[in-house]
Structures are given as C-alpha cells and as structure tokens.
Amino acid sequence: xxxxxxxxxxxxxxxxxxxxxxxxxxxxxxxxxxxxxxxxxxxxxxxxxxxxxxxxxxxxxxxxxxxxxxxxxxxxxxxxxxxxxxxxxxxxxxxxxxxxxxxxxxxxxxxxxxxxxxxxxxxxxxxxxxxxxxxxxxxxxxxxxxxxxxxxxxxxxxxxxxxxxxxxxxxxxxxxxxxxxxxxxxxxxxxxxxxxxxxxxxxxxxxxxxxxxxxxxxxxxxxxxxxxxxxxxxxxxxxxxxxxxxxxxxxxxxxxxxxxxxxxxxxxxxxxxxxxxxxxxxxxxxxxxxxxxxxxxxxxxxxxxxxxxxxxxxxxxxxxxxxxxxxxxxxxxxxxxxxxxxxxxxxxxxxxxxxxxxxxxxxxx
Amino acid sequence: xxxxxxxxxxxxxxxxxxxxxxxxxxxxxxxxxxxxxxxxxxxxxxxxxxxxxxxxxxxxxxxxxxxxxxxxxxxxxxxxxxxxxxxxxxxxxxxxxxxxxxxxxxxxxxxxxxxxxxxxxxxxxxxxxxxxxxxxxxxxxxxxxxxxxxxxxxxxxxxxxxxxxxxxxxxxxxxxxxxxxxxxxxxxxxxxxxxxxxxxxxxxxxxxxxxxxxxxxxxxxxxxxxxxxxxxxxxxxxxxxxxxxxxxxxxxxxxxxxxxxxxxxxxxxxxxxxxxxxxxxxxxxxxxxxxxxxxxxxxxxxxxxxxxxxxxxxxxxxxxxxxxxxxxxxxxxxxxxxxxxxxxxxxxxxxxxxxxxxxxxxxxxxxxxxxxxxxxxxxxxxxxxxxxxxxxxxxxxxxxxxxxxxxxxxxxxxxxxxxxxxxxxxxxxxxxxxxxxxxxxxxxxxxxxxxxxxxxxxxxxxxxxxxxxxxxxxxxxxxxxxxxxxxxxxxxxxxxxxxxxxxxxxxxxxxxxxxxxxxxxx
Ligand SMILES: Nc1ncnc2c1ncn2[C@@H]1O[C@H](COP(=O)(O)OP(=O)(O)O)[C@@H](O)[C@H]1O
Ligand SMILES: [Mg+2]
Numbered sequence: 102x103x104x105x106x107x108x109x110x111x112x113x114x115x116x117x118x119x120x121x122x123x124x125x126x127x128x129x130x131x132x133x134x135x136x137x138x139x140x141x142x143x144x145x146x147x148x149x150x151x152x153x154x155x156x157x158x159x160x161x162x163x164x165x166x167x168x169x170x171x172x173x174x175x176x177x178x179x180x181x182x183x184x185x186x187x188x189x190x191x192x193x194x195x196x197x198x199x200x201x202x203x204x205x206x207x208x209x210x211x212x213x214x215x216x217x218x219x220x221x222x223x224x225x226x227x228x229x230x231x232x233x234x235x236x237x238x239x240x241x242x243x244x245x246x247x248x249x250x251x252x253x254x255x256x257x258x259x260x261x262x263x264x265x266x267x268x269x270x271x272x273x274x275x276x277x278x279x280x281x282x283x284x285x286x287x288x289x290x291x292x293x294x295x296x297x298x299x300x301x302x303x304x305x306x307x308x309x310x311x312x313x314x315x316x317x318x319x320x321x322x323x324x325x326x327x328x329x330x331x332x333x334x335x336x337x338x339x340x341x342x343x344x345x346x347x348x349x350x351x352x353x354x355x356x357x358x359x360x361x362x363x364x365x366x367x368x369x370x371x372x373x374x375x376x377x378x379x380x381x382x383x384x385x386x387x388x389x390x391x392x393x394x395x396x397x398x399x400x401x402x403x404x405x406x407x408x409x410x411x412x413x414x415x416x417x418x419x420x421x422x423x424x425x426x427x428x429x430x431x432x433x434x435x436x437x438x439x440x441x442x443x444x445x446x447x448x449x450x451x452x453x454x455x456x457x458x459x460x461x462x463x464x465x466x
Numbered sequence: 467x468x469x470x471x472x473x474x475x476x477x478x479x480x481x482x483x484x485x486x487x488x489x490x491x492x493x494x495x496x497x498x499x500x501x502x503x504x505x506x507x508x509x510x511x512x513x514x515x516x517x518x519x520x521x522x523x524x525x526x527x528x529x530x531x532x533x534x535x536x537x538x539x540x541x542x543x544x545x546x547x548x549x550x551x552x553x554x555x556x557x558x559x560x561x562x563x564x565x566x567x568x569x570x571x572x573x574x575x576x577x578x579x580x581x582x583x584x585x586x587x588x589x590x591x592x593x594x595x596x597x598x599x600x601x602x603x604x605x606x607x608x609x610x611x612x613x614x615x616x617x618x619x620x621x622x623x624x625x626x627x628x629x630x631x632x633x634x635x636x637x638x639x640x641x642x643x644x645x646x647x648x649x650x651x652x653x654x655x656x657x658x659x660x661x662x663x664x665x666x667x668x669x670x671x672x673x674x675x676x677x678x679x680x681x682x683x684x685x686x687x688x689x690x691x692x693x694x695x696x697x698x699x700x701x702x703x704x705x706x707x708x709x710x711x712x713x714x715x716x717x718x719x720x721x722x723x724x725x726x727x728x729x730x731x732x733x734x735x736x737x738x739x740x741x742x743x744x745x746x747x748x749x750x751x752x753x754x755x756x757x758x759x760x761x762x763x764x765x766x767x768x769x770x771x772x773x774x775x776x777x778x779x780x781x782x783x784x785x786x787x788x789x790x791x792x793x794x795x796x797x798x799x800x801x802x803x804x805x806x807x808x809x810x811x812x813x814x815x816x817x818x819x820x821x822x823x824x825x826x827x828x829x830x831x832x833x834x835x836x837x838x839x840x841x842x843x844x845x846x847x848x849x850x851x852x853x854x855x856x857x858x859x860x861x862x863x864x865x866x867x868x869x870x871x872x873x874x875x876x877x878x879x880x881x882x883x884x885x886x887x888x889x890x891x892x893x894x895x896x897x898x899x900x901x902x903x904x905x906x907x908x909x910x911x912x913x914x915x916x917x918x919x920x921x922x923x924x925x926x927x928x929x930x931x932x933x934x935x936x937x938x939x940x941x942x943x944x945x946x947x948x949x950x951x952x953x954x955x956x957x958x959x960x961x962x963x964x965x966x967x968x969x970x971x972x973x974x975x976x977x978x979x980x981x982x983x984x985x986x987x988x
Contacts, residue, residue, distance in 0.1 A: 340844060352789065354809070
C-alpha cells in the first residue's frame with residue numbers, strides 16, 4: 102500500500118520497475134530509514150552522556166530500557182498493552198494533522214471515552230458479553246467523537262482555534278471524571294478517585310495466562326488496517342491527504358476543506374475515545390483518575406515522528422512503548438529517573454526534525 | 467567588431483545536473499541595442515546574472531571595454547558600469563522615487579539627508595532619456611510601467627554604461643513599450659549599450675541593432691538587424707514553423723504582429739455555452755474587484771480577457787470557476803444557473819480551471835501524478851469501484867495521460883512537485899481535459915513555459931474548441947490574447963473597457979482601454 106501524499110511510494114503502487122527504477126527506489130527507502138536510525142543512535146549517545154554525568158552507568162540503564170520488553174512474558178504483554186493507547190492517541194493526533202489541524206485533546210477524548218464506556222459497563226452490567234462489550238467500546242468511541250466534535254463545531258462555525266479548544270476541553274474532562282469517580286459511581290474503598298468495577302460482560306477477554314494479553318491488542322491491529330485502507334482507498338481519506346498536501350489546491354478542486362477538517366477532528370476523537378474504553382475494558386476494569394497517564398504527549402511525539410505517514414505510526418508507537426515499559430526497570434536497576442526516557446524520546450524527535458533540514462541541504466546537490 | 471563594450475567568452479554555468487549555459491559567447495558593441503532572444507529556459511537570465519555578478523560561472527571570461535573584468539558581486543558590476551533591471555524589482559514601497567534611487571549609494575551629509583542634488587540629477591536623467599517620472603511620488607502609488615522607469619533610473623544614476631533589461635515589456639501596454647524603446651534609443655545615442663532580454667521576436671526586430679538567439683543554454687546565432695526577418699528568427703528560436711497552427715502560435719509567441727493573423731484556432735458554434743450577467747465579485751478583503759461584468763460565450767469560442775495584472779483577473783477567474791462566491795449577478799453554464807453551488811458541482815457540470823499560480827492552486831506537490839489526476843474526481847463513479855478508489859485503474863489512466871500529454875516524468879508515481887513548470891502544466895491540462903469540459907478557464911496558461919510547452923497548450927486549446935468547449939483566456943500577454951481569441955475584451959478596474967473581434971483588433975486601442983484611457987468604454 103502506498104501513501105505517496107506523505108511518504109515516498111512503495112512497491113505496490115509504484116511505476117513498473119524498469120531499469121533505473123530500482124536503484125532509485127532503494128535510494129528513496131534509504132533516505133526514509135537512515136534519518137530514523139541516526140536520530141535514535143544520536144539520542145541514545147546524548148542520553149548516555151547525561152546519565153554518565155549524573156554518575157550512573159549508561160550501559161546498564163540502556164540494557165534494562167531496551168530488554169525489559171523482550172526478556173519476560175510479563176514485559177512483552179505490558180509493552181503491547183502500552184502500545185494500544187499510545188498508538189490510538191497518536192492516530193488521534195495524526196488524523197486531524199493530515200488536514201492541517203492540531204488535536205491536543207487526545208487525553209480529554211480518552212477520558213470522556215472511558216466515561217462513556219464505564220457508564221454502560223456499570224449501568225448494564227448484567228448484560229452478556231456479546232452485547233455489553235461492543236456497547237462499551239462503541240460508547241467509548243462515540244463519547245470521544247462527541248467531545249472532539251465540540252472543538253470541531255467551534256472551529257467550523259466560529260473559527261475558534263482548535264488547539265485552544267481541545268486543550269480547554271482536556272481540563273473540563275478532568276473535572277468530569279473527578280465528578281463521576283467521586284459522586285456518580287464512587288468506589289469509596291479504593292483510596293483514590295475511581296469508579297466501581299464494570300460488569301463481567303464489559304471486560305475484554307484475555308489470551309494466555311500469567312498475565313493474559315487483552316484482546317484490545319488484536320482490535321487495535323485490526324484498526325491499523327482499517328485506518329490504512331481508509332486513508333488510502335476512500336474518497337474521504339484521499340481528500341484528507343489532499344488538504345494536508347495543499348489546502349488551496351484542494352479547495353480549488355472542490356474539496357470542502359473546513360468540513361473535512363472538522364471530520365478529521367471527530368474521527369481523531371473517536372479513536373482516542375476508543376482507547377479510553379479499551380483501557381477500561383482491558384486494563385483497569387473501571388475508570389480511575391490519572392488513567393490518561395502521559396498518552397497525550399506520547400501520542401503527539403509519535404505523530405510528529407511519523408512525519409505524516411500513517412503507515413509508520415504503529416511501528417514508532419511500538420518503539421515508544423518499549424522505552425516506556427523499560428523506563429521503570431531502568432529506575433530500579435540503574436537508579437536513573439524514569440524521566441530520562443522522556444528526554445531520550447524528545448531528543449529522537451529533535452534529531453529527526455533536524456535531519457529534515459540536513460536532508461534538504463544535502464539533496465539539493 | 468572593433469573595440470566592443472562587452473565580450474563574454476565560453477561562459478559555462480551548471481546548476482547541479484542542469485547545464486544552464488553551455489560555452490556561450492556574447493559580444494555587445496558600443497552604441498548598440500543588443501537583443502538576447504530565446505524561449506523560456508534558454509538561459510538568457512542566467513547569462514546576464516553571470517555578467518551582473520549574481521552567479522559565478524564554471525568557466526569562461528568576461529571583458530569590459532577590452533579589459534578582463536572580475537565581477538564577483540552586483541557591487542563590482544555597478545562599479546564596472548553594468549546595470550541590470552530584473553523581471554521583479556526590489557523597491558521600498560513607502561519610499562519616494564528619489565529615496566528608492568538613492569538608497570544604497572553614498573549620500574553626502576551624515577545627519578540629514580539632503581536629496582535636492584539627487585533630485586536634480588534624477589530630473590536631468592529622466593528628461594535626457596524620456597523616462598518620465600515624478601521624483602517625489604511614493605513608489606507604491608505608481609503603476610508597473612513607471613516603477614520600471616524608476617528601476618532604470620536607478621541603474622543610470624549609478625553610472626551604468628551597459629544596461630541590461632530582463633523581459634522589460636511583460637505587463638506593459640503597447641504605448642509603454644514604445645516609450646521604453648524610445649528611451650533605449652536615446653541611451654545608445656548618448657553612448658551607452660543596452661541588452662534587451664526578450665522572448666518576443668517582434669520586439670527585437672523593432673528596436674535592436676543586433677541580436678543573439680539562444681536555445682537550450684547555447685548561442686544559436688548572432689545577427690545584424692538588417693540581415694534577418696521574423697521567419698528566420700522564429701526558425702532559429704522555435705525550430706520548424708510549418709506545422710498546422712504555426713502562424714497563430716508564432717503570433718502568440720510574439721514573432722509577428724498578432725493583429726495580422728487571419729487564421730483562427732476556434733470553431734465557434736451557435737449555442738450559448740456560458741452566460742454571465744451583471745457579475746459582482748469581491749476579493750478576500752471585501753472590495754468589489756469585478757463590477758457588473760457581462761459575458762456570453764458560445765460553444766467552441768475563445769474569448770480573451772486582456773488587462774494589466776490586478777484589475778480583477780484573479781477574482782473573475784475564480785468566480786467563473788466556482789471557487790469564489792458570486793457577490794451578485796448570475797453565471798449560467800449550459801443553461802444551468804451555477805450561483806451558490808459548491809465548487810465540486812461546478813466541476814461536475816463541466817467547468818475546468820487552469821489557475822495562474824500552478825504551484826499554489828493547481829497541484830498537490832507531494833503527491834504522485836496518479837493522485838494529482840484523481841484530484842477533483844475522487845467521488846465520481848469512474849474513479850471508484852465498490853465505494854473505494856480504484857488506484858490500479860487510476861494508475862493506468864495516468865500512464866495514458868503521461869503519453870498523450872508528453873509529460874516528461876519517471877512514470878505515474880513521480881511526485882508532481884519534482885516536475886518542471888511545463889510538465890506541471892501538462893498534468894493540470896490532462897486533468898482538466900479528462901473531464902470533457904464545457905467551459906475552460908485559462909489564466910496566464912503559458913507564463914514561464916518553454917516554447918514546446920507553450921505550443922502544446924495552444925494545441926490543446928484548439929482540441930478543446932473543436933470538441934465544442936468554450937474557452938475563456940485570461941492573460942497578461944497581449945500577443946497571446948490577440949492571436950488566439952475570437953473576441954478580445956479589455957478589463958480595466960473590474961469592468962469591460964472595450965471589445966474587439968478577431969481580425970479587427972488594434973493592439974494600441976486595447977492597450978489604451980486596459981489602462982483606462984480608452985474611449986470605447988462599454
Ligand atoms: N538558480 C537556479 N537553480 C537551478 N536551475 C536554474 C537556476 N536558474 C536557472 N536555472 C535553470 O537554467 C535554465 C535557464 O534558465 P533562465 O536563464 O532563467 O532562462 P531564461 O531567462 O532564458 O528563461 C533553466 O533550465 C532553469 O531551470
Ligand atoms: Mg528569464
């Protein structure tokens with residue numbers, strides 16, 4: 102599947118590979134991959150220097166960061182469970198970005214999605230799974246869509262800047278879940294604002310034992326395919342990419358750009374809302390304060406790192422999930438604060454953006 | 467030639483893989499207007515930029531008055547008596563003419579600018595060479611023609627003995643062109659040399675003493691005015707001039723007088739294709755730039771809109787393309803009233819638009835040719851299968867279009883932003899024609915294109931009119947408008963300022979109307 106609006110073409114839709122085409126294709130692929138490798142290596146070098154500067158062993162630190170996900174079954178499952186919300190929040194950022202809009206509201210949409218899911222999970226807790234689980238997931242996606250829809254409405258009707266409105270909606274969502282967790286369905290015994298558990302039928306079934314992997318992971322893999330097909334094959338997906346590539350030209354050729362930008366925000370919100378519902382149904386079994394973790398910022402980092410390519414998102418999100426899961430064990434084994442991992446992630450992004458500038462300079466000649 | 471003012475020998479200049487100049491020689495005598503003639507991309511500007519110190523050549527030497535000159539910057543060039551007026555000028559809009567001219571020279575008096583000496587000298591220069599301009603006028607209030615005189619005076623004020631003018635007649639009316647040529651004569655009579663860069667054969671014939679023809683970065687020939695004629699130059703510049711439509715093309719390219727062309731491109735029908743009534747269109751700031759415009763286009767007819775840029779052309783084109791809303795009035799295409807409908811509806815009703823700014827309005831630069839050709843029809847049944855876009859079929863159509871429109875590209879996956887201007891225009895035309903348009907709006911369709919692509923555009927227009935398509939040609943190139951159109955309409959400040967039938971067009975009358983001096987206000 103190619104994605105040439107945003108990334109160089111891949112074999113599937115390229116021209117018939119004639120003589121002279123294949124070396125070019127390889128060169129293009131190298132131009133795409135090399136900056137990522139260089140940026141990651143540089144970020145680790147700089148990060149290692151910082152770790153050494155605070156008197157810790159960078160090699161021990163990096164070993165635990167990079168291997169935790171793969172050494173134990175527990176680490177692998179935790180990584181996949183992290184991958185789901187990070188990736189979905191990355192889509193929530195990247196889909197509106199394709200139309201040139203910045204959704205900074207993924208955490209609010211995730212929380213409102215979780216609220217929608219948890220509400221049905223508690224209210225209809227007696228329903229069997231075949232009915233309740235789909236209801237919970239759909240309610241999550243719809244709630245997230247509605248929440249982002251507020252920003253989309255303000256943007257298309259009153260030209261309210263979407264960055265502003267999505268950030269404000271995040272703060273409102275904190276109040277909302279606080280209210281729900283401490284007044285509507287509070288779990289007094291939790292010692293932390295949280296709702297009572299959802300019904301059995303609202304939980305995503307697990308695969309395997311000790312610990313099981315929730316099937317939200319499979320659902321997410323399916324969603325990756327759906328989104329790729331959507332962006333590549335549907336008219337709306339094409340229009341979104343066209344708007345991202347050249348807003349004026351898209352308008353001149355009959356694309357209703359503001360409507361489309363609004364749709365992009367709503368779809369992004371739906372994906373974040375689904376992430377909230379999956380967190381409820383797969384990880385927590387309830388809604389609790391702080392469940393949004395740092396998924397907003399990780400989603401933005403992943404979305405920016407992908408530099409417009411929807412196809413790259415799942416892979417980058419996986420890399421970030423590995424780092425995030427490794428962070429905890431790094432703190433335990435090498436006494437390096439977990440924040441070091443966020444610094445490394447930011448450095449990767451920084452070097453990646455710098456590589457764009459360098460690449461433009463080099464390629465001119 | 468004895469004692470020439472300028473000699474350039476074996477100048478080579480490459481930009482990456484592109485060889486812009488391939489061992490070019492140029493000799494310009496004293497008291498001579500020297501024409502540098504060639505199509506777009508021939509290398510004329512690059513050659514003169516080398517002389518002016520903007521580019522360093524890879525090889526070759528420059529001699530001024532017989533002495534080897536080492537010119538590393540425009541400053542060196544000015545010191546050596548070389549002045550250049552570029553196609554786009556850098557002026558400080560809210561400064562006066564005098565301030566703009568003096569800017570960057572050493573003005574006496576460090577504390578208070580005393581410009582009275584400068585003003586007197588500017589007056590003297592402007593009288594001597596017939597470059598009428600008020601030294602106290604603020605530049606932003608002046609029309610293009612006068613701003614150009616300011617630029618010429620700037621060079622003269624700095625003591626230019628050799629003046630280079632790069633395509634100076636673009637955007638001038640025929641009257642202004644005559645005045646400019648008069649000034650150039652006065653300069654050479656005064657002992658200066660002038661290099662006139664142009665792609666219009668007629669211009670070199672009317673003012674130059676000698677000319678050098680360039681093509682593909684090479685000098686083809688240097689010849690005395692007395693020894694040549696339009697046909698000969700056209701052949702040197704364009705290649706063969708005997709294929710069908712060549713006379714019209716030659717006129718549109720400025721080889722011969724456009725008014726004298728009898729051949730027509732179009733095949734005017736009897737049915738009305740487009741009717742525009744009392745049209746009012748506003749620009750982004752809400753100013754009415756088109757006021758009460760009326761137009762009727764028949765099937766297969768070409769109507770040309772002549773005008774100086776900024777008289778409402780963009781607004782008219784966008785309104786008739788359905789891109790910009792109509793403030794009032796009506797537009798009917800094939801009997802259907804289009805006002806208030808979405809842009810996509812206009813498109814599907816057969817309105818095709820080739821915008822002036824190809825990069826900004828015409829293409830998705832980071833998308834493939836295939837995707838660019840789909841743009842605008844992504845919801846039409848031809849493109850979709852079972853609700854999804856059929857990229858396999860789209861790619862096949864792109865392969866066909868690349869062949870039919872001779873797009874030079876590495877296949878349909880080539881990114882359109884990587885193509886040259888001429889090839890981008892071919893992609894845009896391919897997309898427009900794939901929809902079998904009933905009305906085609908062309909805005910400056912050949913600006914910046916090489917001769918091959920320009921003629922290709924004309925061929926496509928011919929094909930469109932043969933199929934009954936009505937064409938509205940909005941162009942700043944008066945030769946092009948006059949040569950191609952069945953009717954020419956002058957546009958001045960958003961209204962019609964005159965109309966002429968093919969064969970009875972007087973370029974000077976059109977020029978007067980374009981600048982608001984015409985008697986024939988309609
Ligand atoms: N700065 C530049 N960088 C790369 N290519 C250039 C540059 N300037 C000119 N060229 C190329 O050099 C050739 C000659 O251009 P130019 O001198 O502008 O032609 P002309 O003035 O005759 O229309 C063209 O192919 C053009 O694309
Ligand atoms: Mg030029």
